[in-house]
Structures are given as C-alpha cells and as structure tokens.
Amino acid sequence: xxxxxxxxxxxxxxxxxxxxxxxxxxxxxxxxxxxxxxxxxxxxxxxxxxxxxxxxxxxxxxxxxxxxxxxxxxxxxxxxxxxxxxxxxxxxxxxxxxxxxxxxxxxxxxxxxxxxxxxxxxxxxxxxxxxxxxxxxxxxxxxxxxxxxxxxxxxxxxxxxxxxxxxxxxxxxxxxxxxxxxxxxxxxxxxxxxxxxxxxxxxxxxxxxxxxxxxxxxxxxxxxxxxxxxxxxxxxxxxxxxxxxxxxxxxxxxxxxxxxxxxxxxxxxxxxxxxxxxxxxxxxxxxxxx
Amino acid sequence: xxxxxxxxxxxxxxxxxxxxxxxxxxxxxxxxxxxxxxxxxxxxxxxxxxxxxxxxxxxxxxxxxxxxxxxxxxxxxxxxxxxxxxxxxxxxxxxxxxxxxxxxxxxxxxxxxxxxxxxxxxxxx
Numbered sequence: 001x002x003x004x005x006x007x008x009x010x011x012x013x014x015x016x017x018x019x020x021x022x023x024x025x026x027x028x029x030x031x032x033x034x035x036x037x038x039x040x041x042x043x044x045x046x047x048x049x050x051x052x053x054x055x056x057x058x059x060x061x062x063x064x065x066x067x068x069x070x071x072x073x074x075x076x077x078x079x080x081x082x083x084x085x086x087x088x089x090x091x092x093x094x095x096x097x098x099x100x101x102x103x104x105x106x107x108x109x110x111x112x113x114x115x116x117x118x119x120x121x122x123x124x125x126x127x128x129x130x131x132x133x134x135x136x137x138x139x140x141x142x143x144x145x146x147x148x149x150x151x152x153x154x155x156x157x158x159x160x161x162x163x164x165x166x167x168x169x170x171x172x173x174x175x176x177x178x179x180x181x182x183x184x185x186x187x188x189x190x191x192x193x194x195x196x197x198x199x200x201x202x203x204x205x206x207x208x209x210x211x212x213x214x215x216x217x218x219x220x221x222x223x224x225x226x227x228x229x230x231x232x233x234x235x236x237x238x239x240x241x242x243x244x245x246x247x248x249x250x251x252x253x254x255x256x257x258x259x260x261x262x263x264x265x266x267x268x269x270x271x272x273x274x275x276x277x278x279x280x281x282x283x284x285x286x287x288x289x290x
Numbered sequence: 291x292x293x294x295x296x297x298x299x300x301x302x303x304x305x306x307x308x309x310x311x312x313x314x315x316x317x318x319x320x321x322x323x324x325x326x327x328x329x330x331x332x333x334x335x336x337x338x339x340x341x342x343x344x345x346x347x348x349x350x351x352x353x354x355x356x357x358x359x360x361x362x363x364x365x366x367x368x369x370x371x372x373x374x375x376x377x378x379x380x381x382x383x384x385x386x387x388x389x390x391x392x393x394x395x396x397x398x399x400x401x402x403x404x405x406x407x408x409x410x411x412x413x414x415x
Contacts, residue, residue, distance in 0.1 A: 051330040053294070053337075074330070074381070076295050085405055094324075096295040100408035104415050107302030107408055109310060112337045132412045141415075145302075 003163060009129035014060070014081035022061040023087055029063055032119060035196060036064035039117040039157040040071060042185065042200050042213055052114035055149075057102055057158070058121025060084040062093035068117070069094040076113075078102055103138030105145035113149045116156040122199075123160045126167045139174035147178045150203040156180070158199040168197065175201055187216040258283040291404055293346045294380045297338055299406070301392040303414040308394045311342035314349045316388040316401075324381040331376055332366050338380070347379050355379050 004013050022028055045052055051072045056065050059077025061084050068075045075095035079085055085097050100106070103125050125142060126135050146156060162168040168184065175182070180201035188194040200212060261283035269275045301309025340360035347355050355375055365372050390399040390406055397414075400407050 049329070050333055051327055053298075053334065072325075072327070074294065076298065080409070086403075089403055089405070096291050097405045098291075098295070098299075098408050099405050101410070104410050105302050107300050107309075108298050109300050109339070112298050130412075132415070149298075 003161075005124055005127050005163070009127075010124050011080045011082070014084045016083045016086075019061060019081065019083040019087045022063060022084070023091065032063040033067055035119050035159050036067040036117065038187065038196070038216075039064070039119065039159055039198065040067060042157045042198055043115045043117060043155050044213070045073075045115060053112070055106070055113050055116035055146075055156075056095065057106075057116060057118035057146075058124075059088065059095070059097065060119075060121075062088035062091055062095065062097070064117060064119045065093050065095045066091075078106065102142045103133070105141040106149055108145065108149035110148045111151050113154065114151055115154050116146060116150065116158075118156070118158040118160075120159055120161055122158050122171060123162050123167060126162075126170060136170070136174065139171060140177065143175050143178035143180065147180060147203055152204045154203045155182075156199075156201045156203070158201070160197055160199060162197065171199065175199065179203075183212050185213055185215045189215065189217075191217070255283075255285070291385045291401060291406055292381055293343060293383055293385075294334070296346050296385070296390070297343050297380075299390065299408075301394065301397070302408065303392065303395060303397060303410060306392065306394050309392055311339065311345065311393070312390040312399070313393060314346045314385065314388065315391060316350050316385045318387040319350050319383055319385045321378075321382050322384055324377070326374070326377050328366075328373055331373055331380070334380065335363060335366055335376070343379060347383070350383060350385070352379070352383075 007013055022032075043054075049072075051074055054068055054073050054075045056062075056068065056075050056077040059065050059075075059079050060081070062077060065075050065077050065088075077088070077093070077095050077097045078100045079088075079097070080099070080101050082099060085099060088097055102121070122142070125138050127133075128135055150156065160168070160171065162171065172184065180203060182199070182201040185198045185200050187196045187198070194217070262278060265275050265278065265282075296312065296314060299312055301312060303309065344356050344358060356379055361369075361372060366376075384404055385401055386404050388401045390401065391397070392399075
C-alpha cells in the first residue's frame with residue numbers, strides 16, 4: 001500500500017469511505033488516542049487544572065480533540081477534509097471546527113493560543129498537489145502563522161510520518177526559520193511499528209527551558225502495545241538518525257542445527273508432504289572431501 | 291462555532307492588513323450547555339478583544355448580555371454574575387449557519403453546520 005500522501009491530496013484522499021474508518025476501526029481510534037495523549041504530555045502544560053485554549057491542526061474526525069476535551073481543554077480544530085469534519089460533527093466533539101488549509105496559514109490573531117498539537121498531518125505539506133503549491137512556501141506560511149498565534153513560551157507538538165530524512169529536514173528547517181526552538185523527539189526508535197516522531201517546538205528564543213523532552217523506549221524493550229504508559233522511568237533521549245542495532249543473526253557458523261531441521265521436517269510432514277524419515281544421519285554435516 | 295473562536299479568527303487573505311474582526315452574519319444559532327470554569331475565563335479574559343466580542347454578541351441579538359465597555363479585570367474576581375454572562379457569551383453561543391465577512395475586502399466565508407469554511411482561493415494566497 002503506497003503512502004496516503006502519494007495517492008491523492010488530503011481533501012480528496014479523506015473522502016467519506018476513508019473518514020468512516022475513523023469511527024469504525026477501533027485500532028485507528030486507539031492509536032490516535034494514544035498518540036494524542038503523548039502529544040498532550042509533551043505539550044507540558046502546567047498541571048494546575050486550568051483549561052487552556054489549544055489548537056488541533058489536522059483534527060480530522062476529532063479523535064485527538066477528544067483527548068484534549070477529556071483533559072478539559074478548549075480547542076479549535078483545523079482540517080481540509082469536509083468528510084472528516086462531518087464525521088467529527090457526528091461524534092459531537094466539543095471543540096470548534098474550521099475548514100481550512102494549513103498551508104495557507106492559520107488565520108488567527110497573534111498571541112492568543114496556549115499550545116498546539118497536530119497528529120499525522122504536517123507531512124502533507126511536503127507534497128505539491130496543485131500546480132500552485134510550493135511546499136517550502138506552504139511550510140513557511142504554516143509555521144509563520146503558527147508562531148504568531150501562539151503565546152510566548154507556548155509549545156507546539158507535531159507528530160509526523162515523514163517519508164524520508166529530506167522531508168523531516170525540510171520541515172525542521174521551516175520551523176526554525178519561523179523562529180521556533182526545539183527538535184524531534186522519537187518514541188521507540190528501534191521499532192518499525194511503534195516508532196513515532198514528534199516535532200516539539202517552543203515559541204520564543206531558545207533557553208534552558210526549551211530543552212527537548214525524552215523519547216520513550218529508546219532501548220527497544222518497551223515497544224509492546226499495552227505497556228507504553230508505565231515506563232516513565234525508562235525514558236531516554238531518542239536520536240533521530242541513530243543506527244538500529246543489527247538483528248541477532250539466526251544462523252550460526254555451524255548451520256541451523258539438528259533441532260531446526262527436525263522441526264522443519266515435522267512441519268512439512270504435517271502439511272502432507274513426503275519427507276524422508278528421521279535417522280541418525282539427519283542434519284549431519286557432509287565430510288570435507290577436498 | 292463559538293464566539294471564543296470567532297474572537298480569535300482573522301482574515302488570512304494575502305495583502306489584507308485590517309482583517310479583524312470578521313463581521314458575523316448569523317442566520318441560525320443555538321445555545322449549548324458548557325461546564326463553567328472561572329479559572330479558564332480569568333485566563334482567557336486578557337486575550338479577548340472586547341469590542342469584537344460585544345459586536346458578535348449583539349449581531350446574535352443578545353443586546354444586554356455584555357456591557358459595551360470592557361469591565362475592569364477586578365470584576366472577574368468579584369462579580370459572579372458577570373462571569374456567568376461572560377461564560378455564556380464566550381462558550382455557550384454556537385453559530386450554526388451564516389457567514390463571516392472580511393471587513394476590508396468584503397469576502398464572505400460561509401458557515402454551514404457550525405463549521406466556517408476558511409479555505410482561500412488560489413489568488414488569495
């Protein structure tokens with residue numbers, strides 16, 4: 001399956017059928033909720049119980065917004081797909097929804113928003129879907145307007161699936177040019193499935209306050225789906241382009257061994273193939289004749 | 291769309307310098323119950339453009355919900371009645387159908403089912 005970004009522009013790709021998945025698939029719902037909880041955690045809002053006004057960029061069907069509502073924050077959601085917003089209306093989300101294109105900039109007053117999250121959305125900016133689209137200009141418009149509308153010291157946490165290093169570099173460069181400080185936090189860098197990259201940006205000049213939070217499960221042992229919440233003490237910094245450890249080789253110099261051969265023979269026998277009987281010669285190495 | 295969001299929205303068309311506040315032309319609005327939280331209101335108050343909020347409330351036909359002039363911030367601590375009305379104006383009034391109009395260019399952004407369509411045409415970017 002090619003990446004959705006390569007198939008069609010977002011307002012066309014997220015049609016009624018695709019949007020429907022976001023209400024019916026419990027897997028999608030669970031993943032989205034988990035990512036948005038993590039994004040909210042990275043947003044590092046003071047834990048004083050006061051609701052804030054947050055942005056959800058690419059809110060879609062409002063799954064991520066629900067996490068914000070559960071934490072009693074007010075939010076404004078932006079999305080380009082009418083179908084996804086219709087689903088959000090059906091789900092009766094509590095935030096306000098806007099049909100808008102983030103690549104055209106967010107039309108908001110300066111300095112009024114206390115934080116922004118975005119789940120799997122901003123990589124769409126890297127694709128030119130119309131002849132008038134210029135990815136670098138759209139990134140600039142997006143990050144520029146995001147920087148303006150955030151209050152000083154506010155954070156934006158943008159989870160993204162970039163296709164390659166060039167894309168994430170391009171996004172990062174655009175964010176830095178807009179004046180943001182911050183970087184990429186990678187959760188579970190060694191896992192293909194659980195790996196999630198978050199762009200954590202702080203509005204305002206860099207200082208000791210803007211140091212990056214740590215990524216989760218960097219040692220690779222906490223990648224399973226259910227134990228993600230209780231590994232807070234095992235956090236380490238994820239480095240984006242760190243080499244993954246080589247997979248432990250299954251074949252030793254001696255070959256795969258007798259047990260492996262017997263297991264395979266048994267498997268084939270169970271499938272109904274004719275397999276030579278197991279004898280003392282089975283899986284024995286041939287002599288070196290030369 | 292709540293009036294809180296309306297208060298934050300500005301016209302985004304290229305070259306527009308005076309795109310705030312967007313004039314609200316509401317055809318249909320509803321009121322929804324929202325939990326009252328005084329701390330949020332106190333935090334939001336300094337960020338609210340008071341004239342824009344009053345203008346929006348009046349365009350919905352609620353003429354005496356809010357005073358014309360911005361109250362002293364101390365009213366937020368003492369005046370519970372004012373807080374309740376501020377809460378109602380900011381969070382409970384939802385515009386369902388209508389339009390937002392840019393004050394400079396007169397461009398209309400239609401609102402349908404409570405969602406303003408802020409998509410710009412290619413020549414406006």
